[in-house]
Amino acid sequence: DTEVTQTPKHLVMGMTNKKSLKCEQHMGHRAMYWYKQKAKKPPELMFVYSYEKLSINESVPSRFSPECPNSSLLNLHLHALQPEDSALYLCASSQTQGGGYNSPLHFGNGTRLTVT
Amino acid sequence: GESVGLHLPTLSVQEGDNSIINCAYSNSASDYFIWYKQESGKGPQFIIDIRSNMDKRQGQRVTVLLNKTVKHLSLQIAATQPGDSAVYFCADLNQAGTALIFGKGTTLSVSS
Secondary structure: OOOEEEEOOEEEEOOOOEEEEEEEEOOOOOEEEEEEEOOOOOOEEEEEEEOOEEEEEOOOOOOEEEEEEEOOEEEEEEEOOOHHHOEEEEEEEEOOOOOOOOOOOEEOOOEEEEEO | OOOEEEOOOEEEEEOOOOEEEEEEEOOOOOOEEEEEEEOOOOOOEEEEEEEOOOOEEEOOOEEEEEEOOOOEEEEEEOOOOHHHOEEEEEEEEOOOOOOEEEOOOEEEEEEO
């Protein structure tokens, strides 16, 4: 079992829907991440939060809106998505931003998103 | 763009063999590297990491070798088991050291 919990595991949404992905960790980590992974591709960084503040936005379209309500929770709000946004969305956390030697990123098992 | 990549997209081995998965990186300033294993339907799972001031690091059945001269990283898995079947990614930190960037991945298939 992973120490980073993501819900829901699967999500199907229409292009006009609004939905949210949720991520939770209780390891006391102060950095949290969203990655997007298409089939047979490596995870691609989307957002990084450090001490509950947005630190990195990798030029992600505004239809993806991250939120970090507290140090244990990370949300990704979705609105007006396109079919090409269908992917596995992975949340990760680390003790400090970037992780590092003996302090790696811990990943959840992801939310499989399908946009119809 | 990404600074790490893997030589081969797929690798097939027999159970009990040793596996070697390779990764080449382009950023000579990279000072931290990490290997992840991703099984089907799961998120990436940490295997082992290494700092640039090291040439070798060993874990349980795994060894990571770093050759800074040719900017090459490898993951060796001893006595490969069917449970080792997965996609393996190497990754390193971005230029600012603030986020992990993944290479392309190698799919390891272990047959009994």
